[in-house]
Amino acid sequence: MASYPILFSFRHLIAGNGFVASVVMDGRALLTQEDGGFWLFGVQPGGIAGGGSGLAEALNEFKKGYLSVLFDIATESKSFDEYKAALNQFFCEVNPANEDAWKAALQEVRQGKLALSEFGSAKAESWMPKIDVQNVGHHATPTVNAFDSVAEAA
Amino acid sequence: MLDHCAPGHTRKQRTHNWLVIFGGRSYPSLPVGAHGRRHNPEIQVGHVKNMVRHLGIEECAKSQIERLR
Numbered sequence: 001m002a003s004y005p006i007l008f009s010f011r012h013l014i015a016g017n018g019f020v021a022s023v024v025m026d027g028r029a030l031l032t033q034e035d036g037g038f039w040l041f042g043v044q045p046g047g048i049a050g051g052g053s054g055l056a057e058a059l060n061e062f063k064k065g066y067l068s069v070l071f072d073i074a075t076e077s078k079s080f081d082e083y084k085a086a087l088n089q090f091f092c093e094v095n096p097a098n099e100d101a102w103k104a105a106l107q108e109v110r111q112g113k114l115a116l117s118e119f120g121s122a123k124a125e126s127w128m129p130k131i132d133v134q135n136v137g138h139h140a141t142p143t144v145n146a147f148d149s150v151a152e153a154a
Numbered sequence: 155m156l157d158h159c160a161p162g163h164t165r166k167q168r169t170h171n172w173l174v175i176f177g178g179r180s181y182p183s184l185p186v187g188a189h190g191r192r193h194n195p196e197i198q199v200g201h202v203k204n205m206v207r208h209l210g211i212e213e214c215a216k217s218q219i220e221r222l223r
Binding site: 034035039041042046047048049050051065066068069071072073075076089090093095096097098 | 168169170171173179180181182183185198199200201203204205207208210212
């Protein structure tokens, strides 16, 4: 069962109770081929996963899982500050077992034993996990617009 | 399985997911289920696998759920 170290960047505007938040998250996930399909398991944040019969479906389901958490927390949060704090907590919880597997997979990639042709690659050290949550509300400008991206860590 | 492997855990149903809290850690994305809120929603095993790893209860969970082995 091969596992691949994945880097992702997700950017979304999330509506909350009286606020609109710009959520920028760079994270890490472990891609595995199992159960006749593909699964993406969160490393950081560790509390999300998504699977499918193909890689595109797995990535779509992973992103839906991520967004579903952002939506759930937005529903519960009474203020932007509460939302930001909850998202930071969500982001900071690393999945330790997945992290160990991610690091092992990264070594395999660096030794040339593993490569995923579907994604481009990026140096893991240049794509460190980070989160930025801003209340954009009436102050939104087109500068918050950005594409998501996914790469294999190298 | 959670009652056995995560004694004292708490769970809360949100709009899209169950939030499971155990040992100071939170797992926020166990899906409620494709057909909405039901007693035993079908949950893909990958979600359970990720949750037990995240909560640090993988070994116990494997003893309880064959599909995790």
